Amino acid sequence: MSDSEGALEHEVIRFVEDHVGSLLAWDIIVFFHRHPDEAFDPEVLASQLGRGPAELIREVEALSAEGILQTAGGLVRFSSDSALAPMVTAFVEACRNRTHRLSLIARVLQRIGASSEE
Template structure:
């Protein structure tokens, strides 16, 4: 078994386990981390990510419940706590390194399809 925690670190592992439900969640997190002042409706976010609104809605709800996004009046904004913002920054940084990105992909795919071993 690949040592994902050794590659990613415990805080990123815990963050992914708790908040990253899918590769779409990953895309939303990266988008908002790179555009922290963006305030969009679901259609605007869908357009930016090349997705359908229906695909985004459950992910937005989960990230809002996790206190990463704030959704009010049809508008979505990035509102993590300072601690979560730092961890998300580590997650986004990990996406830039090939080895760490592959470990993240393996972890997320294992969450989606747990019968496959990592």
């Protein structure tokens, strides 16, 4: 692995640790990366992701507060001009590699487990 690949991996890990607090957050981030120019009603988004609206809204609010998403007029969209947009892309790219994806999922699950024990 080159130094740049190692640094990228470290940055992706930090992004996951700092911004991906649940598997739903993961799904939302990936969904909006795939639909960067579209805005969705939260209920439609919840239906698209197979989740309840209340659960989804909590995650959308958190991701909006972090600058990953934008909410306006009752619609949610990817914040493509955010400073985090390149890290979202790096995260989604890293997820294409099965080994990296499983490692990142394990980190999210460990975080969920640690927070449920508190």
